[in-house]
Amino acid sequence: MICALASAVCYGTASVLQAVATRATAPGTGSGVDPALFVRAVRQWRYAAGLGLDGLGFVLQIVALLSVPIYAVSAALASSLAVTAVVAARLMRVRLTRTEWAAVAAVCAGLAMIGLASGPEGDRPGSDALKWALLGTAVAVLLLGAAAGRLPGRSRSLVLGLASGTGFGVVEVAVRLIDDVSPAALTNPAFYALLLGGAAGFLLLTSALQQGSVTAATAGLVLGETIGPSVVGIVCLGDEPRAGLAWLAVLGFTVAVAGALALARFGEPPETA
Structure with missing residues (x-):
């Protein structure tokens, strides 16, 4: 859980830097999958620094996924928005209201409940069907992102963000389905799902942050x-909470994600930035 929370700190700080950088980048082609936009954004030091933090966060995320259930890591990563809110308040001089500070507190409380209720990671290996389904999902995310780039305004941002999150979700599951890092991993569909899902997540998130809401x-x-x-x-990998504490895990997950959604607007820098 310490690694999961440290990963959230990295991702939350990176999102502030990347949001500012992408808004200062020339518009892309209109497609959600726009490598040229990514190349232009990464030339800015803020975006490059954000990528460095993302890389460190990813390593910490993998360590966490090998030790605790996916739902615990997912909730911790959602808390990165609380980190974004605090960083934005400090670096961008954004003033948080009492309600928003309450949302930060709710995220922290939810994570504390999950930490208390989490059991060890599940011991199911994951079927071949799941591995192929994961790869298919990664491909579908890319196709959806390419189409969503042409949607108007807020719908575009929401669909691109959802597709990006799904790509990162593919990475979370794929880590659990890769047994080792030997050459044998090259025959595992989950390995390619991890690469494709991560790449799709970064490309789509860059497009989502560049224009729209x-x-x-x-x-x-x-x-x-x-x-x-x-x-x-x-359902598939056997992740379970501690005996008798399923209710606490569900409550903590709900509170943490609800608090993160309440703070979602802090991914957006002020216009003057």
């Missing part, structure tokens, strides 16, 4: 990277 994009991101992977972990 960042609030809608970050809300979709939270939903995409928490609910689906958590369900897969419980």
Whole structure:
């Protein structure tokens, strides 16, 4: 859980830097999958610094996924929005209201409940069908993102954010389905799902932050990277809470995600930035 929370700190700080950088980048082609937009954004030091933090966060996320259930890691990653809110308040001089500070407190309380209720990670290996389904989901995310880039305004941001979150969710599940890092992993569909899902997540999130409502994009991101992977972990991989504490895990997950959604607007920097 310490690694999961540290990962959330990295992701939350990176999102502030990347949101500012993408808004200062020339518009892309209109497609949600726009590598040229990513190349232009990464030339800015803020975006590059954000990528560095994302890389560190990803390593910490993998360590966490190998030790605790997916639902616990997903909720911790959703809390990155609380980190974003605090960082935005400090670096961008955004003033948080009492309600918003209450949402930050709710995220922290939800994570504390999950930490108390979480059992060890499940011991089911995951079927071949699940691995192929994961790869198919990663491909579908790319196709959806390419189409969503042409939607208008808020719908565009929401769908791109949801697709991006789903791509990152594919990564969360894929880590659990890869047994080792030997050459044998090259025959595992989950390995390619991890690469494709991660790449799709970054490309779509960059497009979502560049234009439209960042609030809608970050809300979709939270939903995409928490609910689906958590369900897969419980149903397919055997993730379970401690005996008698299932209610606390459900309550903590609900409170943490609800608090994160309430803070979704802090993915968006002020216009003057």
